[in-house]
Structure formats: C-alpha cells, structure tokens
Amino acid sequence: MKISDIQYAILNKHVISFYYFNSELRKSEREIEPLRLVFKSHAWYIVGHCRDREEIRIFRLSRIKHLKVTEETFERELSSDYLLTSECKEECNFPVLKLKFSTEIAHRLYDEFQEDQVCLCDDGNYYVTVQYELNNWTFNYLLSFGKYVEIIEPEIARTMLKERAADIVKIYM
Structure with a gap:
C-alpha cells in the first residue's frame, strides 16, 4: 500500500x-x-x-x-x-486515565502525547491525562514505558495492568 x-x-x-x-x-x-x-x-x-x-x-x-x-x-x-x-463514538466512552511518569522517560512524553495532556508537577514527576479504551493495545502500550509509568486512576486500570505485569513475571520464574 x-x-x-x-x-x-x-x-x-x-x-x-x-x-x-x-x-x-x-x-x-x-x-x-x-x-x-x-x-x-x-x-x-x-x-x-x-x-x-x-x-x-x-x-x-x-x-x-x-x-x-x-x-x-x-x-x-x-x-x-x-x-x-x-x-x-467508542472513544467518547473511554475512561480518563491519569498517569504518572518519572523524568527518566520524559523524552517520550511530548513525542507521544499532546502538550495539553502533559504536566510537570512540583514533585518532579510528569502527569498525563488521556482517554483510552481499557484493552490489550492500551496495556501493552503502557507496559512499553516499563517501570517509569504508574496508573494513578481509575483503580480498575491499575488492577488490570498489575495482573498483566504479574503474568509477565510468572514467565520468568
């Protein structure tokens, strides 16, 4: 193509x-x-x-x-x-994710998110607010940031990512 x-x-x-x-x-x-x-x-x-x-x-x-x-x-x-x-239409129903990124990954943030979605806060971390569907693509994407991202909310997304990370750990045990 x-x-x-x-x-x-x-x-x-x-x-x-x-x-x-x-x-x-x-x-x-x-x-x-x-x-x-x-x-x-x-x-x-x-x-x-x-x-x-x-x-x-x-x-x-x-x-x-x-x-x-x-x-x-x-x-x-x-x-x-x-x-x-x-x-x-589907995107309108996607939950709002609040993500915390450490400065070690800051070089990717402005490449991958819009400027108004990214905020450098007083604690030295970057906070990103985005709307994503809670599906495999989203969690695989978030896992690409490794230990440098934390889902702050919603709690269901935190739990879902934690479960995927635990499945990865099981492979290496």
Whole structure:
C-alpha cells in the first residue's frame, strides 16, 4: 500500500476497499469513501465513510492490507467542523486515565502525547491525562514505558495492568 494511492483516492473521490485488522486482530473487509488522512499519536489514519457501518469511521493505515482504489466515485464531503475525537463514538466512552511518569522517560512524553495532556508537577514527576479504551493495545502500550509509568486512576486500570505485569513475571520464574 502506498500513501500516494490513498491521497489520489481522497483527492479524486474514489472509493477504496481493503482488509482491516482491528486491535484484537479481527479481520474484516471494508469499503469506504476516504475523506481525510490524519497523523495522530505517531500513526497515520484514514477518516472515511464506511459503507458497512454507514457512518464516519477511522482506520489506522498500518492495519490496512490489500488496499484497492476502485473506479467508483462518490460525492460525500467531510464536514468542516469534524474533530477526530468527537466523531469516534467508542472513544467518547473511554475512561480518563491519569498517569504518572518519572523524568527518566520524559523524552517520550511530548513525542507521544499532546502538550495539553502533559504536566510537570512540583514533585518532579510528569502527569498525563488521556482517554483510552481499557484493552490489550492500551496495556501493552503502557507496559512499553516499563517501570517509569504508574496508573494513578481509575483503580480498575491499575488492577488490570498489575495482573498483566504479574503474568509477565510468572514467565520468568
């Protein structure tokens, strides 16, 4: 897949089809009217009208396989007031996570989070407030920070991460 193919489809209003693998690696075949390319949190996404779901959906490019630009065209436009987060229905229900990071990992924080999500506090730690789904992707991502991150709240997320960390420890016993 080439990003230039997606740009062509957006600019010329061609429907695209592809196989999509969600965060749980479930494969589905999709046909969308691509409306915008977005770069968010170190990844490219296509925003488009999904013909299967009959709504605006967001697809991560790295999870798209066998992309085809079809000859079929469409007329749909993305509204000018569209915000990436406001249109994603699932994200609206995601819990707010409060995370504490030590200074040893500070170099990653401003690369991976928006500036208004990061706060350096008087105790010398960085605090980040984000909204994430409590799924495997989120916990694997948080584990990539190793011992330099602590989930402050919600308590359920602390418990879930602790359980995953305990499972990792069992492998090495």
